Amino acid sequence: MDDEKNPVRFGILGCAEIARKVCRAIDLSPNSILHAISSRSTGKAKQFAIKNSLSELVKVYGSYEEVLDDSSVDAVYIPLPTSLHLKWAVLAAEKKKHVLLEKPTALDVGELDRILEACECNGVQFMDGSMWYHHPRTARMKELLSDPNLFGEVRMIYSSSSFVPPPEFFENNIRTKADLDGFGALGDAGWYCIGAILWAMNYKLPTTVTALPATTLNSNGVIMSTTVSIHWEQEGTVATFYCSFLAHETMDVSVLGSKGSFHVEDLIIPYEESSASFNFTSGASFVDLHLGWNMTEQEVRIHNELPQEALMVKEFSRLVKGIKDSRMGPDTRWGGISRTSQVVLDAVKASVDSGSKTVYI
Amino acid sequence: MDDEKNPVRFGILGCAEIARKVCRAIDLSPNSILHAISSRSTGKAKQFAIKNSLSELVKVYGSYEEVLDDSSVDAVYIPLPTSLHLKWAVLAAEKKKHVLLEKPTALDVGELDRILEACECNGVQFMDGSMWYHHPRTARMKELLSDPNLFGEVRMIYSSSSFVPPPEFFENNIRTKADLDGFGALGDAGWYCIGAILWAMNYKLPTTVTALPATTLNSNGVIMSTTVSIHWEQEGTVATFYCSFLAHETMDVSVLGSKGSFHVEDLIIPYEESSASFNFTSGASFVDLHLGWNMTEQEVRIHNELPQEALMVKEFSRLVKGIKDSRMGPDTRWGGISRTSQVVLDAVKASVDSGSKTVYI
Numbered sequence A, B: 001m002d003d004e005k006n007p008v009r010f011g012i013l014g015c016a017e018i019a020r021k022v023c024r025a026i027d028l029s030p031n032s033i034l035h036a037i038s039s040r041s042t043g044k045a046k047q048f049a050i051k052n053s054l055s056e057l058v059k060v061y062g063s064y065e066e067v068l069d070d071s072s073v074d075a076v077y078i079p080l081p082t083s084l085h086l087k088w089a090v091l092a093a094e095k096k097k098h099v100l101l102e103k104p105t106a107l108d109v110g111e112l113d114r115i116l117e118a119c120e121c122n123g124v125q126f127m128d129g130s131m132w133y134h135h136p137r138t139a140r141m142k143e144l145l146s147d148p149n150l151f152g153e154v155r156m157i158y159s160s161s162s163f164v165p166p167p168e169f170f171e172n173n174i175r176t177k178a179d180l181d182g183f184g185a186l187g188d189a190g191w192y193c194i195g196a197i198l199w200a201m202n203y204k205l206p207t208t209v210t211a212l213p214a215t216t217l218n219s220n221g222v223i224m225s226t227t228v229s230i231h232w233e234q235e236g237t238v239a240t241f242y243c244s245f246l247a248h249e250t251m252d253v254s255v256l257g258s259k260g261s262f263h264v265e266d267l268i269i270p271y272e273e274s275s276a277s278f279n280f281t282s283g284a285s286f287v288d289l290h291l292g293w294n295m296t297e298q299e300v301r302i303h304n305e306l307p308q309e310a311l312m313v314k315e316f317s318r319l320v321k322g323i324k325d326s327r328m329g330p331d332t333r334w335g336g337i338s339r340t341s342q343v344v345l346d347a348v349k350a351s352v353d354s355g356s357k358t359v360y361i
Helices: A017-028 A042-051 A064-069 A082-094 A109-121 A136-145 A167-172 A184-200 A308-324 A333-353 B017-028 B042-051 B064-069 B082-094 B109-121 B136-145 B167-172 B184-200 B308-324 B333-353
Strands: A008-013 A032-038 A059-061 A075-078 A098-101 A126-128 A154-162 A208-211 A223-232 A237-244 A250-257 A260-264 A275-282 A298-303 B008-013 B032-038 B059-061 B075-078 B098-101 B126-128 B154-162 B208-211 B223-232 B237-244 B250-257 B260-264 B275-282 B298-303
Touching (some): A017 A032, A017 A042, A059 A064, A064 A082, A075 A308, A082 A098, A098 A109, A098 A308, A126 A333, A136 A184, A136 A260, A154 A184, A184 A250, A223 B223, A237 B154, A237 B223, B008 B017, B017 B075, B032 B042, B059 B064, B075 B082, B082 B109, B098 B109, B098 B308, B109 B126, B126 B308, B126 B333, B136 B184, B136 B298, B184 B250, B184 B333, B223 B333
Parallel strands (some): A008 A075, A098 A126, A154 A237, B032 B059, B075 B098
Antiparallel strands (some): A223 A237, A275 A298, B223 B237
């Protein structure tokens, strides 16, 4: 009830396609309300409002500054190109706006640190826009993964994230431009693989990162496809991932433990909104003569009342409300999670740029 | 009918655990019959005959030579340690016995070439003991994989093969001894990953092979676990695989194409004997606002009348009968398939031995 009486008021900087999904998520989230949208021109922002049937109460601004200057705005969602994150996230924090920032978070970890510092100094919440962390399926997988009897130690992680965009994407999309989203497929699809791998390792930074010699760059030098190996020396754990704009839709994560393993095929965007599943096995062995297994994989299905992006907004707003009510300070865990992903992302990029040399972290 | 009247008569060299499964497969295969078994001592061979309830008509020999000298034996199945393959496979061929050889086929491709040459010179059939090639599921997957509209070009292949053997395995099993099965987990579990990857690439040899810096060796220097990347430069295709005695049971293969992808979780030993499935998607995309997919993965299930190992024996015996009836010569395709796997296996071993240097093929 209290949630619905005093919702966190969001402003959005930019009218990217992903902003449409987050508008809806803000609407679905019981503790959040969309207060303002903006674009570099009022016309484009108005078009966005019409296309998405936004309420007439939503303010429509022709500049990002106006959102930051609107004292009714508690928090901003920033889906701008990565190259603009530093400027606008820092400005937002300085204006005491809580920051929900689209991924990849920054051009490098140095930039991200400046953003996180600005948020901390100004007492505002930071979170990146990775939605899958907030799906209850993720929590259930983590529970199993953390069970020493069912799963044991993590030995190997594999992830892939790929899709084939339409031809015009390769001409026009910001993810193909070196000066806008210069990480290309690595920053877009690869961000999720890196996040999933680090999630499985409790966000422990790896020892080394190596881009395998099979990277495809476009004519701007932007990564269209790459395969990466990651190594934790102390644990002897290894991960590989493939991220690509050149292969059919996949969102796979497999985690192999000493006693169990699981596999999920739709991590980033579940096949359906209302439930999602993963396959889990533990203690599998072969029957006599190796004629088969003593079990088949178990499908674990989790139902969710709200879609994962609404759960993300809800969690973000819960933290914001805690700060507003002076009950608590910002939760720096989310910034820490983003930071580990950014560190590994930077290392992959450095490895690609060096012609697949191993990068030590 | 003809099959059952004149079955191919098998002799088995050695009483390895896997021989129990193949005894049964010979029994199930309509064109094959078990004629003789052997061990280094008659006692051990007799024990094997009793344990497996073999017919009293099956000859029990106390040496491998006796099997090769038995003129009633058409073909031999050789499940001996890899270090003994060269000697016994060549001797068998020289005695005009057709050769069904357990994997890994040899200590290196030079040895395998001598085996294949002996088979060719003596006009006998060669086949290695990889059973999964013979499952009708494999043929169905290949059909989809080869469809340019449904699958497109192969971009990425991932495979894992792992299991956790009981503690005594690490003390006593031949796969932990440098002088017996010196490839360890690579020759055992990894052979399948390599085979599956090459199968997806129509057995085209890759450009490079690199063992990632996360290999675990035992105190004998035998591979207990390793992760490998493989690259086809011309196609821009990349593969990674993980093979291990240190992780929970997996037998995964994922193949990502430009238009479709498939995933199988029980490639080497299907969960059940009578049917097996894989997941396939083609032309997947996201619904508006990326709230979900336009499809979920399709489970393709294939029923089989005989288990895959019986289908392997049946196919081998079909070829043997063709040769016996002078209708055709040996089919060298199977030796060619084994040879590509052995070449890649050797390259992985060389990369492991060199501390993860990239090996050019």
